[in-house]
Amino acid sequence: MNEIINVESFSENVVKLVVKAPRIARSRKPGHFIILRIDEKGERIPLTIAAADEKAGTITLVAQKVGVTSKRLCEMKPGDSILDLVGPLGKATHIEKVGTVLACGGGVGVAPLLPIVEGFKKAGNRVVTILAARSKDLIILEDEIRKWSDEVIVMTDDGSHGRKGLVTAGAEEVIKREKVDECVAIGPAVMMKFTSLLTQKYNIPTQASLNAIMVDGTGMCGACRVSVGGQTKFTCVDGPEFDAEKIDFDELILRLGGYKAEEKEAFERFMQTVTI
Amino acid sequence: MQENLKEEREQAWRVELRGKIKNKDRGLIERVKMPEMNAMKRVCYQDREVNLGLDVQSAVREAQRCMDCVNPTCMEGCPVSINIPKFIKNIERGEFLEAAKTLKETSALPAVCGRVCPQEKQCEANCFYTLKLKKTPVAIGYLERFAADYERESGQASIPETAPKNGIKVAAIGSGPASLAFAGDMIKLGYDVTVFEALHEIGGVLKYGIPEFRLPNKIVDVELDNLEKMGVRFERNFIVGRTASFDDLKAEGYQAFFVASGAGLPRFMNIPGENYNGILSSNEYLTRVNLMNAADDSFDTPVLKGKNVAVVGGGNTAMDSVRTAKRLGADRAMIIYRRSREEMPARVEEIHHAEEEGIEFINLTNPIEYFSDENGRVKSMKVQRMELAEADASGRRRPVVIEGSEYEIPVDVVVVAIGVSPNPLVPSELPQLKVSRWGTIDVDSETMQSSMPELFAGGDIVRGGATVILAMGDGRRAAAGMHQYLSEQNAALANAGQANTSQAKN
Numbered sequence: 001m002n003e004i005i006n007v008e009s010f011s012e013n014v015v016k017l018v019v020k021a022p023r024i025a026r027s028r029k030p031g032h033f034i035i036l037r038i039d040e041k042g043e044r045i046p047l048t049i050a051a052a053d054e055k056a057g058t059i060t061l062v063a064q065k066v067g068v069t070s071k072r073l074c075e076m077k078p079g080d081s082i083l084d085l086v087g088p089l090g091k092a093t094h095i096e097k098v099g100t101v102l103a104c105g106g107g108v109g110v111a112p113l114l115p116i117v118e119g120f121k122k123a124g125n126r127v128v129t130i131l132a133a134r135s136k137d138l139i140i141l142e143d144e145i146r147k148w149s150d151e152v153i154v155m156t157d158d159g160s161h162g163r164k165g166l167v168t169a170g171a172e173e174v175i176k177r178e179k180v181d182e183c184v185a186i187g188p189a190v191m192m193k194f195t196s197l198l199t200q201k202y203n204i205p206t207q208a209s210l211n212a213i214m215v216d217g218t219g220m221c222g223a224c225r226v227s228v229g230g231q232t233k234f235t236c237v238d239g240p241e242f243d244a245e246k247i248d249f250d251e252l253i254l255r256l257g258g259y260k261a262e263e264k265e266a267f268e269r270f271m272q273t274v275t276i
Numbered sequence: 277m278q279e280n281l282k283e284e285r286e287q288a289w290r291v292e293l294r295g296k297i298k299n300k301d302r303g304l305i306e307r308v309k310m311p312e313m314n315a316m317k318r319v320c321y322q323d324r325e326v327n328l329g330l331d332v333q334s335a336v337r338e339a340q341r342c343m344d345c346v347n348p349t350c351m352e353g354c355p356v357s358i359n360i361p362k363f364i365k366n367i368e369r370g371e372f373l374e375a376a377k378t379l380k381e382t383s384a385l386p387a388v389c390g391r392v393c394p395q396e397k398q399c400e401a402n403c404f405y406t407l408k409l410k411k412t413p414v415a416i417g418y419l420e421r422f423a424a425d426y427e428r429e430s431g432q433a434s435i436p437e438t439a440p441k442n443g444i445k446v447a448a449i450g451s452g453p454a455s456l457a458f459a460g461d462m463i464k465l466g467y468d469v470t471v472f473e474a475l476h477e478i479g480g481v482l483k484y485g486i487p488e489f490r491l492p493n494k495i496v497d498v499e500l501d502n503l504e505k506m507g508v509r510f511e512r513n514f515i516v517g518r519t520a521s522f523d524d525l526k527a528e529g530y531q532a533f534f535v536a537s538g539a540g541l542p543r544f545m546n547i548p549g550e551n552y553n554g555i556l557s558s559n560e561y562l563t564r565v566n567l568m569n570a571a572d573d574s575f576d577t578p579v580l581k582g583k584n585v586a587v588v589g590g591g592n593t594a595m596d597s598v599r600t601a602k603r604l605g606a607d608r609a610m611i612i613y614r615r616s617r618e619e620m621p622a623r624v625e626e627i628h629h630a631e632e633e634g635i636e637f638i639n640l641t642n643p644i645e646y647f648s649d650e651n652g653r654v655k656s657m658k659v660q661r662m663e664l665a666e667a668d669a670s671g672r673r674r675p676v677v678i679e680g681s682e683y684e685i686p687v688d689v690v691v692v693a694i695g696v697s698p699n700p701l702v703p704s705e706l707p708q709l710k711v712s713r714w715g716t717i718d719v720d721s722e723t724m725q726s727s728m729p730e731l732f733a734g735g736d737i738v739r740g741g742a743t744v745i746l747a748m749g750d751g752r753r754a755a756a757g758m759h760q761y762l763s764e765q766n767a768a769l770a771n772a773g774q775a776n777t778s779q780a781k782n
């Protein structure tokens with residue numbers, strides 16, 4: 001079940017996994033994600049579906065080492081299996097022909113952005129994509145993104161690849177230069193917050209895809225709740241994408257740190273078991 | 277049915293048993309006490325059962341209390357009409373396996389019901405002792421548990437017979453008690469049954485909600501094994517409507533569906549500060565601990581262990597959460613409930629057990645706001661006191677705010693357990709399906725058939741948050757309803773179908 005077909009390291013901390021999951025490969029749409037549990041003792045974590053091959057019956061996931069599970073995931077090899085994999089979860093991205101779409105991806109946020117960029121391109125839009133990360137080796141999926149974008153601007157914090165600066169610098173340049181009809185932002189919560197503040201200034205409707213903490217992914221636990229337009233929404237069933245203007249990003253940022261102490265503890269326990 | 281009961285009651289062994297002890301003497305026997313683990317000891321274990329079960333002697337003695345009434349009113353209190361006098365009299369004469377068999381005629385999970393049914397509101401509320409003698413009722417729930425446990429531990433649990441396969445594929449969606457009861461009946465009738473479950477474990481609330489100290493998972497697993505042995509297939513990690521659509525499943529040959537997706541959507545109070553860290557739903561809290569083993573350090577799942585834990589609500593979920601908090605090491609584990617103690621919907625036994633374990637009950641009190649530290653972690657809650665006003669039209673005394681009674685309670689974990697709404701996933705995938713204003717699926721109460729003829733539904737998705745035994749009753753009714761529907765649909769099957777029905781009744 002859920003055999004890992006291929007593993008590719010993007011950098012020390014980011015890995016791409018191709019996993020056998022024929023049913024999900026068939027039914028997934030841009031915006032969808034899965035929840036996995038590596039083994040009996042693993043936790044349940046959500047990951048977005050970066051790509052799928054219906055014929056081969058595989059889906060592509062991108063994981064970044066942050067906690068115990070993602071670290072272990074990064075160490076898996078072709079032939080290994082993931083115990084539980086459920087999906088596709090979430091609402092699919094609303095994709096239609098709007099004109100020009102500005103897609104902003106930060107860090108591993110580029111993985112979920114990829115199928116959305118592809119979707120918008122196929123729907124006949126002009127797509128300009130900004131890829132942003134701290135440095136060169138953290139920029140992922142650049143070739144794949146280029147395939148579905150009319151233009152790609154790369155921004156790095158240290159200038160080691162593309163231009164030096166934040167995602168917002170690249171985005172503002174595009175907005176000033178041409179008419180943008182819609183913006184999609186996926187990446188760290190802070191990056192989405194500032195992208196959203198920028199696009200609001202120019203009245204550009206913006207979707208952000210939220211990476212809330214999840215357990216079940218079916219609307220049962222409420223762990224993934226976020227405030228959108230003053231209302232409580234569940235990211236897993238009402239999202240993951242919401243109108244960025246209405247999202248309470250500050251609350252999201254606080255909530256993402258909700259299990260930090262507990263996670264750190266689990267991680268340390270894990271590291272102990274590894275070194276022994 | 278009535279006739280049947282009378283006939284059984286007149287069987288020689290029953291008549292003889294009745295003659296052995298005078299009713300007057302039966303009435304003098306004291307109700308058994310359930311042996312339980314010492315409260316101070318049990319709060320150290322998340323996974324050890326509080327109730328230890330009756331031994332043979334006390335079970336037989338308790339069974340002697342039952343007067344084998346001509347008109348067994350207790351049965352009217354049981355949602356699945358277990359033949360209560362018959363199983364109890366079998367215990368009295370020492371035929372424990374026979375007693376278990378009697379239970380299984382109507383209840384698919386007697387070991388579960390014997391542990392979690394609110395007996396005091398159901399069968400035991402309608403016992404002759406309660407109604408006429410004003411004495412403590414026969415401990416029907418304890419005896420049910422005894423018979424089921426005895427059978428399981430004897431290693432002689434019978435696998436019910438199944439009719440020859442009829443080749444018709446049906447699907448159950450969700451794997452809680454409603455689906456398990458449904459699957460058991462349908463497999464007996466010869467159908468090809470698959471149960472789809474979104475989570476990685478089968479059992480619904482029985483596994484992810486109700487804690488091990490009340491209902492050990494291995495008890496549920498035995499029942500699942502039995503179903504599997506009878507041929508029921510389980511597909512885990514499969515969300516019907518997402519992983520595959522209803523149309524996909526139809527294309528794969530499924531002819532009818534039983535939706536038992538539960539009431540999984542947690543409610544919040546929508547008061548300021550409720551999204552601070554450390555405030556979570558009872559579902560999240562219990563799922564992390566029960567399904568994901570968060571209390572066990574060798575598992576990766578984190579859980580918030582607070583020193584001052586407040587649980588908001590007065591139902592079974594609230595009681596389970598607060599007792600879990602105590603077991604995770606809370607110094608203060610509190611129930612905050614806006615009505616009085618008498619009005620708490622939780623099982624009386626659980627309230628009593630919670631009390632023994634040192635849970636603080638702060639009744640007639642309602643939270644109105646939360647405050648956090650600089651990291652966004654909850655540090656206190658503002659509550660206000662309530663008093664009970666005159667009974668309203670519904671007969672329930674309404675809690676009203678006492679003005680100026682606000683005060684703050686320091687807390688570092690808050691669990692919100694104020695109820696759940698029906699899981700919206702299935703209805704949202706089926707726009708043609710008729711649902712009520714509350715999001716529950718509308719069904720015919722006899723057949724459990726929905727507005728879509730091939731789709732039946734039951735359990736919490738139909739009733740809102742209800743009980744295990746009601747969910748199971750629905751599952752059984754839906755099985756009967758679906759069997760009739762499919763027999764009619766498929767004329768060729770009608771004859772074989774009738775043969776099956778009469779077999780199942782025997």
Ligand SMILES: Cc1cc2nc3c(=O)[nH]c(=O)nc-3n(C[C@H](O)[C@H](O)[C@H](O)COP(=O)(O)OP(=O)(O)OC[C@H]3O[C@@H](n4cnc5c(N)ncnc54)[C@H](O)[C@@H]3O)c2cc1C
Nearest residue numbers: 450452453454474480481485516537538735736742743744
């Ligand atoms: C903590 C707690 C304590 C309780 N204590 C008691 C008690 O003491 N006594 C009592 O009688 N009752 C109790 N209850 C209530 C009782 O558990 C429920 O009434 C009962 O479980 C409802 O059964 P069900 O079969 O309708 O659904 P559930 O048990 O809710 O199961 C539904 C299942 O469906 C799955 N699902 C949902 N959608 C899909 C989909 N699209 N595809 C696949 N799977 C899906 C869910 O993951 C879930 O596992 C308690 C409930 C809770 C939460």
Ligand code: SF4
Nearest residue numbers: 354389393398399417
């Ligand atoms: S199933 Fe529940 S209501 Fe029925 S007899 Fe057993 S304990 Fe009582």
Ligand code: FES
Nearest residue numbers: 217219221222236
């Ligand atoms: S992850 Fe549990 S409700 Fe969204």
